[in-house]
Amino acid sequence: MISVVILGSGNVAYHLTKAFLNTENVIVKQLYARSVAQIQEFQHTTSITDDISLLATADVYILAISDNAISEVSSHLQNKFVVHTSGSVTMNSLQNSGRKGVFYPLQSFSKSKQVNFNTIPFCLEAETTKDYQLLERLAKTIGSKIFSINSLQRSKLHVAAVFVNNFVNHMYTIGNDICDTYDVPFEVLLPLIEETSAKISAISPKDAQTGPAKRNDTETISKHLEMLNESQKEVYKLITKSIQNGEKL
């Protein structure tokens, strides 16, 4: 049995709390938030507090709060095993005097959207093997994909995630804009979008590449550029160049 205290009331704190409350091998000893109103809904299932000096004793303290508050808030948690849930903050940003670790679920969360932790990778880090194993046991109570990722690797993963999530989503936005401009239903593209993302589970994205840039089909590229507005054109040109540079490597 592992006992935890969860600090925060945002997207990640909410879903972790729900998940741990639903599992047998974890006790959620307490929830903490600056404003106790935010965690009121859990008042009948666990202890809640807004006083950080009155935290219950637990094996792990999970800081699921804004990146820029992690250092400050952790400094109030002396002599405890404190982990944060951030992809972009190093383990040593934690300012507690005790043990430190990271418990980072790599997925995008929002309160309104259900979460299945079983498909979400947990990126774990700790100072000692024993603490790593504790985090691993904790992650395994709700998830199945566990990775040991140190702070340097995690920061790189975070940049990579910007490309495969935010930037990919922006390509969808441009595709959607083009469809809207010419009165084509964007939904026509959804199966292609699904196929594109599904494909790379089987083959590397580099091998999966097709299209005018890869073929260096200059005629099609020129035709395409004529159809785009200035900012779309700039993106089209640069990504085409980047695909072609990649091919040369």
Added chain:
Amino acid sequence: MISVVILGSGNVAYHLTKAFLNTENVIVKQLYARSVAQIQEFQHTTSITDDISLLATADVYILAISDNAISEVSSHLQNKFVVHTSGSVTMNSLQNSGRKGVFYPLQSFSKSKQVNFNTIPFCLEAETTKDYQLLERLAKTIGSKIFSINSLQRSKLHVAAVFVNNFVNHMYTIGNDICDTYDVPFEVLLPLIEETSAKISAISPKDAQTGPAKRNDTETISKHLEMLNESQKEVYKLITKSIQNGEKL
């Protein structure tokens, strides 16, 4: 019952042939390819030929050949109902004297990969309502998502597809490169990638956007830029700018 002759031996010809051979309401009268060796495997199921002057009579002639060969090859098919399967060639590029149309399955095909036409959008075009309805009936024998898309719209759809397929895939490639450089398993990112593509069936990509560019989190953006090589940096900066310009609209 609709009878068809399929011309070509590439990815699209292969999968269309297989699908039509498997359906009850279509007869594949004949297959044509420049080199008959390429369609040998169908010799026991239908008639095959490499002589374009000896084509059988059929309701529809489906030209599933390279874009740049469509005009020339169609000029040999006088007095017939000829359709091509291309996303980027106009209907009027067809040079037959008879009826013209387009039968464009919007998905990426390769011979080695199984295809489920039921999930693939068919973008159809014809000169008359009667011909459109014939193509619609034909598409419905193997598929369920049918869209009426004219040549102008189709050309826009094709550019949009470059963004949501080729450019998205390039973002995956950069993500993969970053992971390789820092010895992080790329598979950690696969659930996020799936989630990102699945999300936009429910909400518009513009509303789905998150991340440092959208938040204008300049500190994180600077940290990220420091971790990238020159060409990755150029892409990061431009897409970040493009996301932020989009926000202002």
